[in-house]
Amino acid sequence: MTNKINIQVKIGKLILKNPVMTASGTFGYGLEFEKFFDLGKLGAIITKGLSLNPVKGNPPQRIVETPAGMLNAIGLQNIGIKNFISEKLPLLKKYKTPIIVNVYGRKVDEYIEVADILNDTDVAGIELNISCPNVKRGGLQFAADKKAVEKIINRIRKKYKKTIIVKLSPNTGNIEDMAIHCERCGADAVSLINTIVGMAIDIKTKKPVLANVFGGLSGPAIKPIALAAVFKVSKKVKIPVIGVGGIMNYKDALEFMMAGATAVQIGTANFIDPLTCVKVIKDLQYYLKENKIYDINKIIGAIKLE
Amino acid sequence: MLNQGKVVFNRKLNNTIYYLRIKVPISFKAQPGQFINIKVSDDYVPLLRRPFSIFNHERGFIDILYKVVGNGTKKLSNKKREDILDFIGPVGNSYVDFFYEDEFKEKNIYLVAGGTGFASIHFFARWLLRKKIKFKLFYGAKNKKEIFQRFCKNFDVLIATDDGSCGKKGLITSFINGDKDTIIFCCGPQTMLKTIQSIKAYKKIASFESYMGCANGVCLSCVIKINKGKEFDYARVCKEGTVFDLDDVIII
Incomplete structure (x- = not known):
């Protein structure tokens, strides 16, 4: 007997053929990976954070490796939403994989403007980046500001018909409170966690290694923190939680799903x-x-607490 | 792009410098200035791959000349004959993309290598040699230990070291007299490249090194500043480079 195994999951109105997405900022605009594998195999592609206008980003040095992790301070360098739509999106269409655009704004209106532009495209959803640690304006400043978050989600929700994901930060405030708040405001899902603020110092020069001084820590080093956040938040909200932070293999992915x-x-x-x-x-x-588990949804929240 | 190769040898040339040969499929092709991104560890420390200029490549093998500076290169130095290395590459553009044979016919070709920048310059020197194109190599390093004369036998070379322990004493750049018919290809520390920017030449081409995350153009870690009118742009060393027109680059 051959039993078909279901690995589809649902995020808001969006059905994913499998639960594996790419995390923003690590997959470019997708096309850079065409040479390695068929992008159509992915559950979804989440793009590099895009803003209304192109952003140059931070001066180098932008990266430094740390034990089982890395700090980055790219500063959201991106080509801008319009260039993405005209240059990249048409090339991504041939893949039967939902494209989710990670959106970043310096102020509330910018998030809304970008969402408006995306409303007229084939993009399957947006992920609001309100938690980037590497930019002075926008980013983290919103992560703890419930009023600003409410404004952003409410105003986008009014017009934007497709899936809205909000990416949350472990860096400020209480991530559970913020997740509940996002759910109330009308978000379809939350993704957690964004990178964790960190730094490194060159003891020879006594200078910070990163030109931006601070960077976002990612990689296996942050997995336990991300896992705890997912576990706590998923008990508090009904909307789906998307787990991110240091996943290197299927075992890590399973831990997040069980959490x-x-x-x-x-x-x-x-x-x-x-x-x-x-x-x-x-x-x-x-x-x-x-x-012999025939539906991946059975894994979600399967953690056993005695 | 995703490749595997067996270690043929991983020789210690002195205290910190190693000479690694990797056996690769005959179909593997690389050009001078390109690099490979090697997975040096099977666990999470170090986490990221390490990029290395290709020192030499002929049918069926790649050579790397590297200096042990940290965790990653230390792990690489422990690799033994027959070990399998997982690497991505070749990555980046090449000096060859900037070499216009007809235009450069009457010019003097200078190659300038500083320290481990010698690796990619060496590969290019061999490319020129094979094409029977005349050039002069300027090769500088801190001291005798960091100069590898054994690899310069067939080259017209001028050597300089900071302490004078090999060749002339002083910075290699102080021995270069450029003019309107000089074409410089160089690789080395940014301070050296900055000095070369002020040397008179018809054209100056440089391969850059940088801290890298992915070497696939997506992480945007390895950027350098490029002139764009009164403004500037960031260019990725792994994608738009490693080789740039040196006059376009803003070195701080």
């Missing part, structure tokens, strides 16, 4: 092994088959 995540995002691992996402999808299927 309550409906889907996962893979980030830093894409830098090390560009095939990580497809390997995780394949290995998840293998795990389900081995364990």
Whole structure:
């Protein structure tokens, strides 16, 4: 007897063929990975953070490796939403994978303007980045500001018909409160966590290694923190939680799903092994088959607490 | 792009410098100035791959000349014959993309290598040699230990070291007299490249090194500043580079 295994999951109105997405900022605009694998295999592609106008980003040095992780301070360098729509999006259309645009604004109106522009495209959803640690204006400043978050989500929700995901930060305030707040405001899902603020110092020069002084820590080093956040938040909200932070393989992905995540995002691992996402999808299927679990949704929140 | 190769040898040339040969499929092709991004570890420390200029490449193998400076290069130095190395590459553009044979016919070709910048310059020197194009190599380093004369046998070379322990004493750039018929290809520390910017030449082409995350154009970590009128742009060393027209680059 061959039983078909279901690995589809649902995020808001969006059905994903599998729960594996790419984390913003680690997958460019998707096309850079065409040479490695068929992008159509992904659950969804989340783009590099896009703003209304192109952004140059921070001066170098922008990256430094730390134990089992890395700090980045790119500063949201991007080509701007209009260039993305005219240059990149048409090339992504041939893949039957939902494209989710990560949106970043310096002020509330900018988020709304970008969402308005995206309303007229084939983009399947937006992920609001209100938690980037590497930009002075926007980013983190919103992560703890409930009123600003409410304004952003409310005003986008009014016009924007597709899926709205809000990416949350572990850096400020209480992530559970903020997740509940996002749900109330009309978000379809929350993704957590964004990178954690960190820094490194060169003891020879006594200078910070990163030109921006601070950077966002990612990689396996932050996995336990992300996992705890997903576990706590998924008990408090009804909307799906998307787990992200240091996922390197299917076992990490399973931990996040057992903790309550409906889907996962893979980030830093894409830098090390560009095939990580497809390997995780394949290995998840293998795990389900081995364990005779015929629906991946049965894993979500399957953690046993005695 | 995703490749694997067996270690043929991983020789220690002195205290910190190693000479690694990787066996690759015959179909593998690389050009001088390109690099490969090697996975040096199977666990999470170090986490990221490490980029290395290609020192030499002929049918079926790649050579890397590297200096042990940290965790990543330390792990690489422990690789033994027959070990399998996982690498991405070749990555980046090449000096060759900037070499216009007809235009450069009557010009003097200078190659300038500083420290481990010698690796990619060496590969380019061999490319020129094979094409029977005349050039002069200027090769500078801190001291005798960091100069590898054994790899310069067939080159017209001028060597300089900071302490005078090999060749002339002083910075290599102080021995270069450029003019309107000089074409410089260089790789080395940014201070050296900055000095070369002020040397008179018909054209100056440089390969840059940078701290990298992905070497796939997506993480935007490895950027350098490029002139754009009164403004500037960031260019990725891994994608738009590693080789740039040196006059376009803003070195701080």
